[in-house]
Amino acid sequence: MPISKLAVIRSTIAAFLIGLAALGAIVATTFWLVSETGTYTRLSMAIRLQRAALVDLRILLQDTESGQRGFLLTGEETYLAPYDEARRRLAAQIELVRTRLAGVPEDAAAVARVVEIISGKLTEMQQTIELMQAGRRDEALAIVRTDRGRVLMEEARRLFESMVANAEQRIADSVARQQATIKWLYWVTLLGALVIVAVVAGATWMAVVYTRQLVAAQREVEALAAGLEERVRERTADLGRANEEIQRFAYIVTHDLRAPLVNIMGFTSELEASLASIRAWFDKAGVPADDPIAEDARLAAVEDAPEALGFIRSSTRKMDGLINAILKLSREGRRTLRPERIDLGALLEAAADSIRHQVVEAGGEIEIAPGLPTVVSDRLALEQVFGNLLDNAVKYRSPERPIRIRVGARSEPGQRLVVEVEDNGRGIAAHDHDRVFDLFRRSGTQDQPGEGIGLAHVRAMVRNLGGDITLASQLGRGTTMKVDLPRDLRKSLRSAGVNAREPARETSQNRDDRG
Structure with a gap:
């Protein structure tokens, strides 16, 4: 089934929106998962710092106990160095543990108990060391043998082990959640990539299918165009022959009409001469007062016949003007065009x-x-075109204001040129905008001489040049004539199959036209 252009556009937009949505989902999910991963990473680091603080506190407590026992067993003051160092750091380490485990409610009681144990153990160890230093070794050993210190240390070890185990469990939970987040990130990225790949593949497939259809359609168009150009040439030749037949028919008809018209005009002149003789006879002989037939003859010769002959002469002059107008249009259609480079400004200035x-x-x-x-x-x-348009602008000016005529031009797409002749004359009514270009049709008050062929002749010449003429006008405000012309007549003539450089041939028909 062929894919329409609208379907391609819709599918392309849909694919774009789907791909954009998938990409947006990937980006948003990635940002969220990265944020979660960062949170879990920071939590794991905090828990590791908590565990490290507990382990360091336990080591310091063990160091104090090791220093105490070494001194009690040997009596050497050097064994007290680890004890003194650990005791000096215990207070700061205890504060560090409290700070880092402040956000762990389940370990709060254990931390408090460890602090109590350390305080009790330090008191017991300081008492034994002072007795040993005073030479009362037996009393110091007696305090040790009570096992109170050992009990405190074992309780402290259990509490440390519990809190470290809790920390490690929290670390394990955080790592597990982090791994789950990373896994989600992996699957979301993979799914989004699959969606994008699917969208791109679908869009590519549709583009390929549509391109193939375009190529096939182009081949069909080329195949049709191969024969179309020949058909166009044939039709153009047929139209040219038909136009020539019409022009020839108009020429023959006008010549056939002119022959009897000339006879009518000639015999009218003879009748006028004869009537002059009759009028002279009546003037010389006079008319008897009692002869009504002679009076009727005198009236017919002096009044009725001259009036009728005047009507005939006026009608023949009008018909002669119409025949000349048709001949003028016929000659324009048969005239060979001679394209040349023209300075439009200079031509209009001359006009x-x-x-x-x-x-x-x-x-x-x-x-x-x-x-x-x-x-x-x-x-x-x-x-002829612009001379006629400027003549009309002057002829049909408004008596109410001084005439203003402006001529300009503008370029149009397709190597076209529109020349505008604007005036502030009497204007043309809207219902006459088209009919003024018809042969023998005029608009408005008929107070100017003419047969109504001027604009019809202009339109015929403009169309012969490959252009057209239109107007914009308001009654009482003025008229703008717009002449649309090709910038290069040679291209229009070549497209119509006319030889632009063919010189005009002198034929008997041309000679008859001029005669």
Whole structure:
């Protein structure tokens, strides 16, 4: 089943979110487990320090007892050195044990009892040493033989062993929890890695499948495009032939219409000449007052027939103008375009100069934007297009304000250029924005001469140049004509299969058009 682009996007986002969630879980769990491991490590170190303090206190107590016994057995003062050193350090060691085991409630009683035992043992040992030093050895030995000191030491050993055993158990528990934490860290990392690997593998698989589909689709498109270009050329040639047939038909029709029109105009002139003779006869001969038929003939010759001939002549002139407009459009469609490099600013300045005197006389101004680009197009067509647009801006100015015309250009994507001709004239109603480009259609008050072919001719020329023309206008506020053109006409002509450098050929039909 083909994978759609939307499915790829959704699956990619889902895979990303899943991978991100897995990575977040790994990171969060890792931080927590590392924190727990640190806690257990610090706890193990604290317990080891507690055990070390207990062991050191037990060693010091044993050292004091060893020094006492050596002195009692030998009477040598040198045996008292370990005793004195251990006794000197016992107080600080006892305080250290109390401090380190302050957070261990179960050992509090044992610590207190050990302190009592040490105090009692030290008293007993100090008494025997003082008796020995005084030469009363038998009394010192008698105190030793009471076994009170031995009992205290055995009790102290049991308490030390119990507290050390408790410390070692706490160390073992801490190590076990630390190992469990490390194990959890291992499994979480492994599981997260598996999830990430699975997500990456799934995304990679989908990307590979989708890429294969794209490659297959591209091959199909290339296969279709291989024949499409030929079909486009064929259709373009067909359209060109159809357009030529339409232009030829328009040319033939207008020529066929002009022939009877010329006859009508000629016979109208003859009728006018004949009527002049008749009017002259009536003026010379006069009309009998009692002859109504002669009066009707005089009225027909002097008033009715000239009026009818005037209507005929006006209609024939209008029809002649329409025929000329059609011929003009037909000629424009058949004209061979000659692309050349054109300074658009200079061309527009020249077009503006031709109407500048009218603008100045009306108290207005015309402004051409500086820095206009260079284009490759047909100079004659551009001159006619912008000349017509500027003429319209002057012709349809508003009588309520001085005319202002501004011409500028902006670049568009696809190597296009939009030239805007903006005026503050009478404007065009919204419902007429499209119809003003139709042949023989005009908008607004018909107070200016014309047949309604100007903008239709402009649109035909612009489209012949590979562009289009649109407008934006508000009634009573002004109009902006937007001419969209290719920056290089040669590319448009090549894409349409037209030879841009083919010179115009002189044909009998061209000669007939000019005649």
